[in-house]
Amino acid sequence: MRIRRLTGAEIDVWRRVAETVTPRPGSLLPAAPETAPETLPAPVKAPHPAPPAPVRSYTAASYVAPVSVPKPPPVGLERRYKRRVADGRIPVEAVLDLHGMTQSQAHSALHRFLLGAQRDGARLVIVVTGKGVKERGRWDAAEPGVLRRAVPFWLRDARLREIVVGFEEAALGHGGAGALYVRLRRPSTTL
Template identity: 55%
Template sequence: AEAPARQPAKRSPPPLAPIERRLKRKLARGRGEIDDAIDLHGMNQAEAHQALRGFLRHSQARGARLVIVVTGKGGPLDEPASFGHERGVLRRLAPHWLREPDLRTVVLGFEEAGRAHGGSGALYVRLRRA
């Protein structure tokens, strides 16, 4: 009997890795080397998603290793969310975008920024080497 033809294995995207403890400590003290930053404040979801993807790819191509993505915290609670804009939506969506399979070749890992860099309104993102 002939062995069944094997389907080429679909390559799964590389896994995300946590940011190393030593680097996190340096960043917490405001000493880590941050190569670039993007502020998504005030953009709608589609604009922010597109801007983030372009920024990450461009940063990686330039050799950046660590960037900051500012999502904002979602505005003060006494300020009404404008029509069609949910409060804190970018802050909630950015991690999902960073986990997208096609960005895994760019994003090595990410986590909430330290207070010195915007705390819960920002993310540190480690980039893979191009």
């Protein structure tokens, strides 16, 4: 791609426009053309020039720090990624088993586990929730276990968005409906 140079007439028009504004410190106008064009009309002056904009100064009291943009909520894993995990081509780096814990124990254990796994550089972990309580000799599909219902809500919590990219039910070889693949963000580096 070739950049074309301004013609003498274009430079003259630009100079006329530039003379009507206050230049920034350190900015230069283009050099004047050797010959002035004869066909350009005279510039039209505005009847009432607009008043200059007031200079805005910031004091410590009026300054508002920029707000950090929250991370998006976790989403499910891509089909191809999940297939590669199930086949063993992407390794699972840590496992947390929540069997036998109360909700409060499981919630704090999950939070500690995810923070530690992210700090250690893990990208994919499994959280085993279990399928629920067995009633009358069969699994009650209508009422899954308390932790199986609660953990997805905890993973969507705004406090874990800095850690969790996405999660989805694990493949049968990794626990099926009683476990979740959890994909973690890279730890943020602050200087």
